Amino acid sequence: MSKGRIIVVDDESILRMDIKEMLLEAGYDVVAEANTGELAVELAALHRPDLIVMDVKMPRMNGLKASRIIQKSFNVPILLLTAYTEAELIEEAKEAHIFGYLVKPITEKDLIPAVEMALGQSKRLHGLLDSIKEMEHKLEARKQIEQAKGILMDVHNINEEDAYKALRTYCMNNRKTMSEVAASIIQHRTLDRNSVSLPG
Ligand SMILES: [Mg+2]
Structure with a gap:
């Protein structure tokens, strides 16, 4: 049984493939891939995944903007990938209700626990919202x-x-x-x- 349906979004195809591989090996389903924020929003609407792993810096809508739209419209948790560590960005990420972020280069040892945690938090949050x-x-x-x-x-x-x-x-x-x-x-x-x- 799949541990979760995930969409991988990054404009670098090699990194996207790497991440996909790590997720598949860990027992997750990668239901779609995107290379722009715009496409990520469309695919989120289409697939309603359990989680989106998304790059921040991308052409045609960056990851933060796409995250805000996805969060607001489809309530899908997002794990951000970033090359930056500026406090400003983290503040913005908090605002967009991001479930976590990873700083590149991404390793399996960082990715899988972060994915598990994001999925667990999202599940708890949905449970809480249901009880409310x-x-x-x-x-x-x-x-x-x-x-x-x-x-x-x-x-x-x-x-x-x-x-x-x-x-x-x-x-x-x-x-x-x-x-x-x-x-x-x-x-x-x-x-x-x-x-x-x-x-x-
Ligand atoms: Mg990028």
Whole structure:
């Protein structure tokens, strides 16, 4: 099984081949190669790789600019390759949410651990973002249920416990989720009376 789908981007074809070889030997899939930032953006859209290993200095859109576009549009992690060590560049790289960078010449001993780390970080980050989304979703559902319960209490002049019971019974009888029913209550200001007993 592939350890990850990677795109290699560098304007020097020999270096690109070297890197590709190192990645293949380590068990990764190199799904595409590019020699400009522009092409890197196109290929990122097409292949949605797990990682892009990208040179900084290239004709027709440099690696930093391409990284920003790719990060923003496709959320693919990027490992930069650079011949420079200026602090300025590193600052810029931080800005572009780069997952790491390597200074040329690139050796297998540096490349593979950096690739592994970038993939691991990206996976953790995606996991975190998924949990945040799930939590937001749950919170929103809970707010809706509270609001629906409040409507039932108001409209039917019942206490919170009875409103909750009515909601729950309705859900069970109709095989619907609490959030579905809550959304319907918010819209119609009541429950379908045939399916649940409500006082008043
Ligand atoms: Mg270059």
